[in-house]
Amino acid sequence: QVAAVSAGSTGIDGNRYAQMVRxxxxxxxxxxxxxxxxxGHSFGADTALDLASDPGFNGRDYHVTHxxxxxxxxxxxxxxxxxxxEVLVLQNNKDVPVMAEQIGHTPTTPFPGTNGAIVDRFSGGxxxxxxxxxxxxxxxNSGDPGLDAYFAAVAAAGYTTSGQSTxxxxxxxx
Numbered sequence: 327q328v329a330a331v332s333a334g335s336t337g338i339d340g341n342r343y344a345q346m347v348r349x350x351x352x353x354x355x356x357x358x359x360x361x362x363x364x365x366g367h368s369f370g371a372d373t374a375l376d377l378a379s380d381p382g383f384n385g386r387d388y389h390v391t392h393x394x395x396x397x398x399x400x401x402x403x404x405x406x407x408x409x410x411x412e413v414l415v416l417q418n419n420k421d422v423p424v425m426a427e428q429i430g431h432t433p434t435t436p437f438p439g440t441n442g443a444i445v446d447r448f449s450g451g452x453x454x455x456x457x458x459x460x461x462x463x464x465x466x467n468s469g470d471p472g473l474d475a476y477f478a479a480v481a482a483a484g485y486t487t488s489g490q491s492t493x494x495x496x497x498x499x500x
Contacts, residue, residue, distance in 0.1 A: 338380045363480065363483070368398055381408055389410070392414075392479065393411060395414070399427035413444065418457075423455065424457070448465050450465050
């Protein structure tokens with residue numbers, strides 16, 4: 327239910343998952359202005375881009391330097407990502423849910439562009455109707471040279487050195 331509402335918005339107001347991520351970061355005492363890299367799969371990818379698009383979150387509260395969004399039809403969100411955020415979108419061309427999402431977002435006007443994001447559509451596996459994380463990790467581990475520039479920027483930002491990372495599980499239980 328939350329994902330359906332979020333699909334039509336950019337920013338955190340329409341995405342309860344994104345609001346919960348922000349709340350967790352605040353409770354974890356991640357300092358305002360901290361640089362963040364956000365990685366998300368499926369609804370997590372939608373959420374990562376909603377956080378990166380929200381000027382209050384990505385600008386006032388934190389600085390989202392990088393987003394890796396996998397297994398979601400992210401193209402409609404890309405023009406809304408705040409300046410200074412580098413984005414890599416991964417889409418398995420066999421991912422049935424992504425294909426369905428694309429049909430739901432067929433634009434009636436010309437698509438406004440990707441705002442500098444790298445959109446990597448690849449021919450991956452069929453696990454989980456093409457949507458399983460393994461299809462995406464296999465592609466990342468394949469050594470695709472088209473991804474080198476993005477990951478060089480990730481390394482230059484310091485995300486490959488020793489440090490602290492936080493995983494946020496915002497599962498909603500009935």
